[in-house]
Amino acid sequence: MISRFSRQFSIGLFIVQWVVAFGDDHFSVYPNYEMQKQSISGCMTTACHGSNVPDTEIGQRAGKIWFDRDPHAQAYTNLLTNASARIVSRLVNVELKPSSQEYRDILKAKCVSCHASESAPDTQIAIGADCQVCHGSADAWGSQHYSSEWRALGKSRFDDTKMFNVESLAGRAQVCSSCHIGELNRGGPLDREVDHRLMAAGHPPMHFDFESFSRRYPVHWDTKDEPVGTGSSIGFERWRVGKITSAITKLKLLVARAERATSQSEVKHDWPELTEYSCSSCHHALVQPSWRQSGGVKSIADWDDWNVSQLDSAIRDHSVVELKSQIASLKSQIERAAPDPKSVAINAESLRRWLELELKQVSSTRENAVAIMLPKLQSQVEPFPKFRNWESAAQWYISTRVLSEGLGMKCSVDPIRLLMDDPFTDENRLWKPGPSKESNGPSGFQPDMLGNYNNELLKQLRKRP
Ligand code: HEC
Ligand code: HEC
Ligand code: HEC
Ligand code: HEC
Numbered sequence: 001m002i003s004r005f006s007r008q009f010s011i012g013l014f015i016v017q018w019v020v021a022f023g024d025d026h027f028s029v030y031p032n033y034e035m036q037k038q039s040i041s042g043c044m045t046t047a048c049h050g051s052n053v054p055d056t057e058i059g060q061r062a063g064k065i066w067f068d069r070d071p072h073a074q075a076y077t078n079l080l081t082n083a084s085a086r087i088v089s090r091l092v093n094v095e096l097k098p099s100s101q102e103y104r105d106i107l108k109a110k111c112v113s114c115h116a117s118e119s120a121p122d123t124q125i126a127i128g129a130d131c132q133v134c135h136g137s138a139d140a141w142g143s144q145h146y147s148s149e150w151r152a153l154g155k156s157r158f159d160d161t162k163m164f165n166v167e168s169l170a171g172r173a174q175v176c177s178s179c180h181i182g183e184l185n186r187g188g189p190l191d192r193e194v195d196h197r198l199m200a201a202g203h204p205p206m207h208f209d210f211e212s213f214s215r216r217y218p219v220h221w222d223t224k225d226e227p228v229g230t231g232s233s234i235g236f237e238r239w240r241v242g243k244i245t246s247a248i249t250k251l252k253l254l255v256a257r258a259e260r261a262t263s264q265s266e267v268k269h270d271w272p273e274l275t276e277y278s279c280s281s282c283h284h285a286l287v288q289p290s291w292r293q294s295g296g297v298k299s300i301a302d303w304d305d306w307n308v309s310q311l312d313s314a315i316r317d318h319s320v321v322e323l324k325s326q327i328a329s330l331k332s333q334i335e336r337a338a339p340d341p342k343s344v345a346i347n348a349e350s351l352r353r354w355l356e357l358e359l360k361q362v363s364s365t366r367e368n369a370v371a372i373m374l375p376k377l378q379s380q381v382e383p384f385p386k387f388r389n390w391e392s393a394a395q396w397y398i399s400t401r402v403l404s405e406g407l408g409m410k411c412s413v414d415p416i417r418l419l420m421d422d423p424f425t426d427e428n429r430l431w432k433p434g435p436s437k438e439s440n441g442p443s444g445f446q447p448d449m450l451g452n453y454n455n456e457l458l459k460q461l462r463k464r465p
Pocket of ligand 4: 196199200201202204205206274275276277278279280281282283300301
């Protein structure tokens with residue numbers, strides 16, 4: 001995609017850092033589609049959020065920033081490109097033109113729940129994923145939110161959950177991951193799902209990482225309490241809240257898929273759904289000799305290492321034992337050749353609930369960030385982990401980078417090009433599927449490719465007083 005979303009990554013000075021509770025409330029999001037449909041034109045007047053004047057308060061320029069630079073403003077028009085036409089045609093096995101009614105019907109059934117705003121009137125679908133997908137229906141915001149009384153309510157102004165609380169990091173990560181990971185049981189065409197069929201047809205994989213996506217996102221709000229970049233604990237705080245929340249969203253999706261497999265519904269879906277597994281445990285280069293054949297991989301496919309690995313660094317230290325035991329139970333169910341959907345659902349739901357409680361604890365405590373980050377980083381780099389797959393290596397890279405930068409370290413070895421496009425500064429897909437060994441991503445993956453990076457982190461850690 002487009003380089004204007006790139007954000008330079010600056011390494012700030014090391015400051016004493018406290019992880020401050022940002023938001024404690026993992027709220028349930030009121031369904032947007034149950035509200036009166038509203039166009040966002042009312043939000044975009046120059047006196048409100050559509051100002052063009054550079055010096056005005058950022059909130060007043062939010063609409064302009066979104067319109068000019070936000071990837072979500074292109075989300076619908078991108079469904080009409082050649083790339084999308086290829087995806088749609090492969091999906092239904094018929095060559096379809098974007099101008100045809102059949103094509104539009106498929107978009108409506110399979111794509112617009114994420115690529116457009118369910119709160120906007122149908123005639124305005126082309127506006128893409130508008131303000132309402134993240135903030136809640138404009139109908140709920142109504143005329144009250146510019147009163148000083150409402151503003152004075154502070155955090156509790158979002159108690160009416162029809163306005164989504166994206167000020168809370170957990171609430172925000174929940175909103176993003178509904179589309180960037182998926183959410184079912186929203187009702188027919190409103191369901192948000194990119195399954196393996198859609199990925200095999202060419203849809204980019206849902207390799208969502210809240211921290212790196214947040215850094216790439218062109219913000220339209222005041223970040224003084226939320227510095228984008230490093231030298232502050234926000235990276236770590238945002239990463240860990242995002243990591244736990246994403247795991248919760250992914251588990252919710254798994255539970256819904258498992259329940260769907262046992263239901264009597266007419267529409268049949270694949271079970272197990274292959275996107276529940278690490279892509280690279282099936283997609284890898286067929287070469288000999290291979291690290292895979294020397295005992296590296298034992299099960300048919302690993303359960304989703306993208307959302308699960310490094311979760312232990314995100315939670316509290318004394319919760320790790322329980323986490324590992326819960327993950328082991330679920331893995332033993334889902335990594336079978338023919339997983340039983342009922343047992344998978346029970347185990348996944350149990351882990352999801354446990355993580356909800358853990359998230360509450362993590363986001364409501366105030367701790368010395370350095371005291372948390374340092375031992376976490378140390379235990380990640382020594383010993384150098386034996387990665388099972390590309391997903392766990394990529395996650396390890398993301399978390400070590402967040403932690404080391406949070407501790408004020410800078411590494412000259414940047415191995416990321418070997419592993420994937422830089423998740424922090426690139427707008428590119430994290431993984432370009434393809435059989436070519438040269439292409440980054442799983443097919444060229446080698447377990448030791450991050451070794452030099454690890455060595456440098458180790459060296460720097462040893463130098464610390
Ligand atoms: C579950 C939500 C969801 C659904 C359903 C969905 N998408 Fe997407 N789509 C996304 C997200 C999120 C991205 C961005 C992925 C990324 O960058 O990590 C994306 C990216 C894309 C891209 C790449 C855009 C670019 O800028 O390169 C195309 C093309 C695309 N989707 C087409 C489709 C089509 C066609 C359908 C329906 C057949 C569809 N999508 C259904 C969420 C969805
Ligand atoms: C992809 C999600 C997303 C979309 C789309 C989005 N926002 Fe936001 N917006 C956020 C987040 C996250 C924040 C930061 C949290 C906060 O301040 O509530 C925010 C903050 C704001 C703020 C507070 C700014 C400040 O600091 O004073 C305003 C105003 C705003 N958004 C308006 C809009 C408008 C208008 C649109 C549509 C043109 C829009 N947003 C689209 C996610 C989004
Ligand atoms: C309504 C569904 C939806 C929600 C909610 C949503 N996104 Fe997206 N997002 C998309 C889709 C679809 C795309 C792909 C747009 C395209 O290129 O066509 C996308 C693209 C992006 C991209 C650009 C792709 C990339 O890999 O750099 C970023 C960054 C992003 N989203 C961040 C966020 C963040 C952060 C939030 C939450 C504050 C969020 N999104 C909420 C649907 C959504
Ligand atoms: C359990 C094994 C398995 C897992 C896990 C798996 N796939 Fe696949 N994938 C397959 C098989 C088999 C095919 C070929 C048949 C088909 O298209 O469904 C395929 C086909 C594809 C294709 C089309 C390839 C081509 O060359 O045409 C893409 C792209 C793809 N998968 C992406 C993914 C992504 C992304 C993930 C992880 C989210 C994933 N797969 C997980 C087994 C798997």
